[in-house]
Amino acid sequence: MTNPIEFDLHIGRAKPYSTKGSPCPFCHPETLTHILETRGDMIWLMNKYPVFHDTWPTVLVETAEHGSDISLYRPEKLHEVIAFGLEKWLEVSARPEFRSVIYFRNFGPRSGGSQRHPHSQIIGLYHYDYRDNVFPENFLGPLIYEDADCYVTLSDYPICCMAEFNVMLKKDGRTAGFADAIQRIARFVLRDFPIPCDSYNLFFYRIRGTVRVKVFPRYTASPLYMGYRITQVADSNSRASMLETLRSARYFGC
Numbered sequence: 001m002t003n004p005i006e007f008d009l010h011i012g013r014a015k016p017y018s019t020k021g022s023p024c025p026f027c028h029p030e031t032l033t034h035i036l037e038t039r040g041d042m043i044w045l046m047n048k049y050p051v052f053h054d055t056w057p058t059v060l061v062e063t064a065e066h067g068s069d070i071s072l073y074r075p076e077k078l079h080e081v082i083a084f085g086l087e088k089w090l091e092v093s094a095r096p097e098f099r100s101v102i103y104f105r106n107f108g109p110r111s112g113g114s115q116r117h118p119h120s121q122i123i124g125l126y127h128y129d130y131r132d133n134v135f136p137e138n139f140l141g142p143l144i145y146e147d148a149d150c151y152v153t154l155s156d157y158p159i160c161c162m163a164e165f166n167v168m169l170k171k172d173g174r175t176a177g178f179a180d181a182i183q184r185i186a187r188f189v190l191r192d193f194p195i196p197c198d199s200y201n202l203f204f205y206r207i208r209g210t211v212r213v214k215v216f217p218r219y220t221a222s223p224l225y226m227g228y229r230i231t232q233v234a235d236s237n238s239r240a241s242m243l244e245t246l247r248s249a250r251y252f253g254c
Contacts, residue, residue, distance in 0.1 A: 002128065002132050002133065003127075003128075005052050005053065005054070005055070005125075005128060006052070006053035006054070007051050007052060007053075008050070008051050008052075008053060011049050011050065011051045012049070012051045014049065015049045015051070015114050016114065016115070017114045017115075018114065018115050018116040018117075024066060024115060024116070024117050025048075025115075026043075026061045026066070026115065026117040026119060027064075027066050027117060029043060029061075029064070032045055032061075033045070033046075033048070034046035034048070036058065037088075039080075039084055040080065041063055041064040042060065042061060042062055042063070042080070042081065042084055043060070043061040044058060044059070044060050044061075044084075044088055044122075045058065045059055045061070046058055046059075047059050047121070047123075052123065054125075054126045054127055054128075055123050055124060055125055055126065056092075056098070056123065056124035056126070057121065057123045057124075058088075058092075058121065058122045058123065059119055059120075059121055059122075060084070060085055060088065060119060060120045060121070060122060061117065061118075061119045062081045062085075062118040062119055062120065063077065063081070063118050065118070066116065066117050066118075067116075068118050069107055069118055069186075070105070070107070070118070070182065070183055070186050070202070071107075071183060071186040071187045071190055073183065075176075075180070078179050078180070078183055079175070079176040079179050079180075081179075082175055082176075082178065082179035082182065083175045083176075083179070085103060085120055085122070085204075086103075086175055086204075086211065088122055089101060089103040089122050089204060090206075092122055092124050093206065095124065097124070097126065098124040098125055098126060099125055099126065099127060099128055099129045100125050100128065100129040100130050100131060101122065101123065101124045101125065102121075102122070102123050102125065102130055102203075102204075103120065103121070103122045103123075103203075103204040104120065104121055104201060104202060104203045104204065105119075105120035105121070105201065105202040106199075106201055107186075107199060107200050107201070108198045108199025108200060108218060109198065109199055110198070110199035110218040110219060110220065111199040111200060111201050111218045112201070112218075120202070130205070131205075131207065133159075134159065134205055134207065135157075136207055136208060137157045138155060138157055138158065138159050138164075138214075139153060139155065139166045139168060139207070139212055139214075140153065140155070140156055140157060141153045141154045141155045141156040141157075141166070142154055142156075142239075142243060144165075144243060144246045144247060144252060145181065145246070145247070145252040147177060148170065148172075148173065148174075148177070149169065149170055149173035149174045149176075149177025149178055149181075150167055150168055150169050150170055150173050150177055150178045150181050151166075151167070151168045151170070152165065152166065152167050152168075152181050152185065152246075152252070153165070153166045153168070154166075154239065154242065154243065155214075155233075156233065157231075158231050158232075158233060159214070159231070160216075160221075160222075160225050160229075160231055161216045161217065161218075161231075162222070162231075162232045162233055162234050163193070163217055163233070163234050163239075163242065164214050164215070164216055165185045165188075165189075165214065165215040166212060166213070166214055166215075167181045167182050167185065167212070167213045167215070168210060168211070168212045168213075169210065169211040169212070171210075178211075178213075181252075182202065182213055182215065184246075184251045184252060185215045185246075186200060186202075186215060187251070188242075188245070188246055188251055189215060189217045192245055192250075193217050193242075194234070194238050194241065194242065195217075195219070197217045197218070197219070199217070199218035199219075200215055200216060200217055200218055201214075201215070201216040201218055202214070202215055202216075203216065
């Protein structure tokens with residue numbers, strides 16, 4: 001059993017929240033501090049609100065456009081954002097002081113994020129290995145799509161969500177093709193998921209040397225998972241319908 005990470009409620013309370021009408025700090029880059037790197041309109045910086053103890057928290061502001069999102073990015077912007085995020089994540093992961101490094105993205109009011117402005121987080125964990133809680137089996141399931149760059153599957157054994165979509169980068173795959181697949185799944189979640197959905201998460205993993213991402217549609221957490229850690233999967237008819245839609249010309253064109 002792994003030990004939990006402490007969350008500092010005093011720092012969390014001081015954070016600005018979009019839902020409370022707080023001014024967006026990422027819309028005013030001239031006020032940002034502790035910047036690690038900029039590339040175009042992307043800014044990688046230290047998180048001003050380090051709510052997780054014993055971590056090295058950073059934020060990647062993806063664009064200057066407050067109302068945009070991965071599901072809306074033009075191809076060149078999409079490829080730029082994913083390539084920059086992967087580069088910084090793997091760069092930090094190579095640092096020996098961290099047991100592991102997490103890279104994730106929130107979108108929407110039920111995703112757990114505090115800011116609407118498109119951004120992701122890369123956090124070095126000094127004493128915690130996220131891979132203790134994630135297994136290769138969590139990415140197994142029916143194949144939605146495959147090309148020279150990546151595989152896309154629907155989880156048979158999800159980590160917690162009833163419909164987890166996986167995109168796995170092949171050894172010699174292009175990150176541009178990987179990014180395109182992520183965008184298609186994000187669009188499906190927001191536009192065609194069987195239950196109307198306005199929020200999702202992206203979680204990146206490096207398992208057995210392979211870069212993978214999960215796309216989670218987000219709702220109020222299931223009481224079965226919250227109280228008992230019992231995961232669920234969608235019923236067989238709904239899964240078949242989702243696979244049919246994703247394999248259609250609307251998304252992957254299979």
